[in-house]
Amino acid sequence: MPEGHTLHRLAREHKKLFVRRPVRVSSPQGRFTASAALVDGRVLQRAEAYGKHLFHHYGPDAIVHVHLGLIGEFSSLPLPELPPVGQVRMRMVGETHVVDLRGAIICELITAPQRRELLARLGPDPLRKNADPDLAYARIKKSKLSIAALLMEQKVLAGVGNVYRAEILFRHQVDPMLPGRQVDRALWDELWADLVTLMRRGVRVGRIDTVRPEHLPRAMGRAARKDRHGGEVYVYRRAEEPCHVCGTVVSKTILAGRNLYWCPTCQKG
Incomplete structure (x- = not known):
């Protein structure tokens, strides 16, 4: 989607x-x-x-x-x-x-x-200038659901889908099963700011790129990603492949009917 x-x-x-x-x-x-x-x-x-x-x-x-x-x-x-x-x-x-x-x-x-x-009925959109991250955090902080599930709830946060969900959690080494009520304000501020940056870049270039410079193919001497979604990513659609950071095999499961990808070493909480 x-x-x-x-x-x-x-x-x-x-x-x-x-x-x-x-x-x-x-x-x-x-x-x-x-x-x-x-x-x-x-x-x-x-x-x-x-x-x-x-x-x-x-x-x-x-x-x-x-x-x-x-x-x-x-x-x-x-x-x-x-x-x-x-x-x-x-x-x-x-x-x-x-x-x-x-x-x-x-x-x-x-x-x-x-x-x-x-x-x-929608949560704040990180790409709108008037977006209020406090509204999303208030809903997250009250919930027992995992942060991975909450990030996909459009009533919590509008516009974030499966790719941004997986990548933002990896970039901040967050266990995707961390309950929303255990997400502290400092972590949420980091997630929100990074989402704004990544999604604005997506608007500019027309694809989702989330990999930091030191982990890009040229820096690591690896092959570029080949996927119809385009862009360089850490874990999305990379199940059974080695993590770019630690080498652990990327995991995949089904959460709320959607595929969830994460690194069990980098994101063990």
């Missing part, structure tokens, strides 16, 4: 292509036709992301809300407009580009009050 940096990167792209200009909106697939007709030809006022949610604002009474889910994606091509390929839920046509949305779990038209109601 795309993590928060991907949605913020998409918001930046859509601002550049469409904001303050009329946009033709359609639904070649047909599932979004009625809603698309209500914003077709209107000026896109702004595009923004919050956590794993993307919002296109056409006015206070018309906001397109998108959640990509597991397989959703946007594709962008320069004009001229070509016939849609595959199941295109929403097509946006501007002055220079065509953007198609496929496979999203949510593509709906909502109002400003509905957007506020949705955001009220």
Whole structure:
């Protein structure tokens, strides 16, 4: 599932292509036709992301809300407009580009009050300038759940997914099973600050890189990572491979229905 940096990167792209200009909106697939007709030809006022949610604002009474889910994606091509390929839920046509949305779990038209109601159910987004880490910590400190489970709870922290979860815990040598109520404030401040740094880098480069310079392939004389997710990481999707720091075999288990990766030596608590 795309993590928060991907949605913020998409918001930046859509601002550049469409904001303050009329946009033709359609639904070649047909599932979004009625809603698309209500914003077709209107000026896109702004595009923004919050956590794993993307919002296109056409006015206070018309906001397109998108959640990509597991397989959703946007594709962008320069004009001229070509016939849609595959199941295109929403097509946006501007002055220079065509953007198609496929496979999203949510593509709906909502109002400003509905957007506020949705955001009220989410935790702070590390990529938002007004994010308040105190809100997330208050929820973590009250919980018996593991910190690994809590970091994936969007009502605790918005935008963090499986990759950032595994990597941030490794970078700070945190046992993923540490109960939230045992996370002290100093540790949380370190985790939050590092998340902000790593996720902002993800927005800039379009991939997740978490490995420190001294552990990069060239510094260690090892082969670069080959994975469809891209980026250099410490433990994510590296089960049964040696830890870059201590050499211990990276472990994997299932937690709350998702794969969890960690180093049992570096993160023994």
